Amino acid sequence: MYIPVEGFMYPNEVELQWSVLIVLYPFITGLVAGAFILASLERVFRVEAVKPTYRLALLTALAFLLVAPLPLQLHLGHPERSFEMYLTPHRSSAMAMFGFVYLWYLMAVLLLEIWLDYRRDIVVKSQTSTGIMRFIYRVLTLGSNVISERSLRIDERLGYFITLIGIPSAFLLHGYVGFIFGSVKANPWWSSPLMPIVFIFSAMVSGIAAVMLLYMITTRLRGKEIDIRCLDKIAQYLMYTFVIDFSLEMLDLLQRIYEADESFRSLDFMVHTRLWTSQVIVQILLGTVTPIALLGLTQILKLTEKTRKRVYALAGCLTVMGIFAMRWNVVIGGQLFSKSFLGYTTYKMGFATREGLLTAIALMILPFGILWLLVKLLPPWPDASSISASGEFEQAEPVRSLV
Amino acid sequence: MEVTRRHLLLLLPAAAAAWKFVLAGTPEASPNYKLAEHWWEMLIDIPKCIGCGSCVRACAQENDVPEGYYRTWIERYHVADYQIERPEVESPDGGKQGFPPDESSGKNFFVPKLCNHCADSPCTQVCPVGATFISPDGVVLVDKSYCLGCRYCVQACPYGCRFINPKTHTAEKCTLCYHRITKGLTTACCEVCPTGARQLADLKNPKDPIHEFLRTHSVQVLKPHMATGAKVFYDGMDGSVR
Numbered sequence: 001m002y003i004p005v006e007g008f009m010y011p012n013e014v015e016l017q018w019s020v021l022i023v024l025y026p027f028i029t030g031l032v033a034g035a036f037i038l039a040s041l042e043r044v045f046r047v048e049a050v051k052p053t054y055r056l057a058l059l060t061a062l063a064f065l066l067v068a069p070l071p072l073q074l075h076l077g078h079p080e081r082s083f084e085m086y087l088t089p090h091r092s093s094a095m096a097m098f099g100f101v102y103l104w105y106l107m108a109v110l111l112l113e114i115w116l117d118y119r120r121d122i123v124v125k126s127q128t129s130t131g132i133m134r135f136i137y138r139v140l141t142l143g144s145n146v147i148s149e150r151s152l153r154i155d156e157r158l159g160y161f162i163t164l165i166g167i168p169s170a171f172l173l174h175g176y177v178g179f180i181f182g183s184v185k186a187n188p189w190w191s192s193p194l195m196p197i198v199f200i201f202s203a204m205v206s207g208i209a210a211v212m213l214l215y216m217i218t219t220r221l222r223g224k225e226i227d228i229r230c231l232d233k234i235a236q237y238l239m240y241t242f243v244i245d246f247s248l249e250m251l252d253l254l255q256r257i258y259e260a261d262e263s264f265r266s267l268d269f270m271v272h273t274r275l276w277t278s279q280v281i282v283q284i285l286l287g288t289v290t291p292i293a294l295l296g297l298t299q300i301l302k303l304t305e306k307t308r309k310r311v312y313a314l315a316g317c318l319t320v321m322g323i324f325a326m327r328w329n330v331v332i333g334g335q336l337f338s339k340s341f342l343g344y345t346t347y348k349m350g351f352a353t354r355e356g357l358l359t360a361i362a363l364m365i366l367p368f369g370i371l372w373l374l375v376k377l378l379p380p381w382p383d384a385s386s387i388s389a390s391g392e393f394e395q396a397e398p399v400r401s402l403v
Numbered sequence: 404m405e406v407t408r409r410h411l412l413l414l415l416p417a418a419a420a421a422w423k424f425v426l427a428g429t430p431e432a433s434p435n436y437k438l439a440e441h442w443w444e445m446l447i448d449i450p451k452c453i454g455c456g457s458c459v460r461a462c463a464q465e466n467d468v469p470e471g472y473y474r475t476w477i478e479r480y481h482v483a484d485y486q487i488e489r490p491e492v493e494s495p496d497g498g499k500q501g502f503p504p505d506e507s508s509g510k511n512f513f514v515p516k517l518c519n520h521c522a523d524s525p526c527t528q529v530c531p532v533g534a535t536f537i538s539p540d541g542v543v544l545v546d547k548s549y550c551l552g553c554r555y556c557v558q559a560c561p562y563g564c565r566f567i568n569p570k571t572h573t574a575e576k577c578t579l580c581y582h583r584i585t586k587g588l589t590t591a592c593c594e595v596c597p598t599g600a601r602q603l604a605d606l607k608n609p610k611d612p613i614h615e616f617l618r619t620h621s622v623q624v625l626k627p628h629m630a631t632g633a634k635v636f637y638d639g640m641d642g643s644v645r
Contacts, residue, residue, distance in 0.1 A: 077552015
């Protein structure tokens with residue numbers, strides 16, 4: 001395959017190493033971390049307004065977290081050897097340690113929190129459903145069938161504790177993804193101590209926006225009324241987080257422009273040519289400034305509910321697009337210039353190849369399929385459970401303790 | 404020469420022994436080689452390099468380097484007057500077939516490149532499974548039976564020395580012809596260099612002329628600010644080289 005090159009590249013640099021699948025990886029883990037942090041707002045910080053999205057946010061995080069390793073697996077030259085990262089990890093490698101961060105987050109935080117939160121529903125369903133569903137729910141109880149008031153209070157307390165651990169874990173998860181890039185000293189586009197912090201905040205932005213959109217879509221699909229109080233609150237948080245994220249990115253940019261080190265001329269040229277559309281137009285103007293302005297408008301102007309919903313939907317879509325563009329610009333942008341700072345290569349995405357566009361699209365659809373299944377299995381809607389997320393037990397139906 | 408039955412009978416056992424190694428794909432062992440007694444590095448004498456490309460061809464042949472990838476390559480620099488920060492560099496096909504004549508004014512010189520076998524190599528640091536490692540005699544090697552092909556090491560190398568072999572899907576780079584140097588031979592590139600611009604050196608060998616050379620010459624490594632402990636030393640290197 002002919003790859004157009006401008007200027008001088010070291011001969012082995014012409015071919016890009018990390019494809020669109022590696023763009024998906026930080027994008028997906030970012031959604032996970034962001035969705036979890038939104039969920040924890042309700043649980044830990046008692047932001048009651050966002051309660052309708054609590055369980056949806058948790059399930060969204062799980063659906064995306066389950067898909068997160070797939071782009072990596074598909075990208076590896078030898079995916080069959082990937083388990084070696086767990087068996088014989090190289091402790092100085094950021095990538096090897098990420099495997100453990102991922103496992104910790106999946107097993108010790110997310111699955112546990114979801115299970116504790118849904119345990120009562122699972123036990124009730126294991127008794128009321130029939131056929132295969134009864135079997136599935138019985139398996140999901142993990143043999144813990146006691147749903148007395150006391151045991152539910154323990155669940156609640158434990159769940160709260162896990163969320164407390166979960167918040168720094170979510171920061172760690174995505175901060176660590178940022179570290180994988182930020183610690184590559186050979187690459188000035190990546191190498192920055194701000195990288196993990198920018199990744200954390202951009203993760204929160206994308207996760208909050210994604211859950212907000214999912215909440216709007218699913219509520220509409222269910223023929224229910226959107227809780228505008230909840231939506232206003234989420235949009236507010238989205239705006240605050242986005243402003244911090246944008247400020248950090250601009251600080252990084254300012255620092256680079258002012259320092260203007262040996263790589264600056266090369267990177268500056270790249271931004272003004274190869275990355276102009278994806279970075280300046282899509283990421284900054286359409287994906288950052290516009291949604292912040294739209295969300296800001298809803299705070300300043302007294303808009304009707306209907307208009308606000310539309311503005312939020314538009315801002316949410318632009319935000320998710322902008323964060324995807326940010327991941328693209330980090331991953332792909334970081335490979336377009338030569339480490340000699342004398343030339344540029346081109347990324348040619350395949351179509352129906354292992355690391356091509358079709359695979360990327362399939363990988364982005366997959367979490368929604370998983371989410372659909374999870375929602376069917378564990379309905380996250382506030383009206384579907386008789387126990388509130390904050391743990392207030394409502395005696396809507398008799399508690400069938402199997403003690 | 405006519406091959407008689409007697410010749411054939413004499414040749415067969417040797418051929419059988421050789422065939423065993425061919426099938427196993429492993430080089431013969433070097434029982435007399437002691438890892439702890441060597442610390443390999445390479446010296447590149449830039450003024451001596453004529454850009455003939457012999458080293459690139461020899462390396463490709465010796466190590467079965469796939470077409471379009473390079474364990475070693477040559478760059479031609481052209482620096483006009485004071486433009487030290489903006490040199491014009493080219494490396495057509497890694498300099499494998501040499502370079503077309505250049506009559507332009509200014510400074511022209513060739514810079515052979517290869518893995519720097521860094522003592523604090525970033526590629527070794529980032530490998531998630533330790534498939535890339537530094538041997539006790541100072542050579543950075545890749546265990547291709549263990550490499551995941553994640554390409555993190557390729558990203559981490561500041562010098563662009565690594566690539567993914569399209570056949571094995573694993574990371575590959577200069578091994579300093581490890582299969583040769585452990586048998587007392589020099590590397591393929593040093594062997595064929597017509598001007599002696601490349602010299603393999605053993606820093607643990609007190610008799611190696613490298614010690615005298617390093618004492619009497621101003622040598623440099625590539626990108627010293629990267630602090631990788633690079634062990635390919637360049638003599639007569641211009642400040643424009645990167």
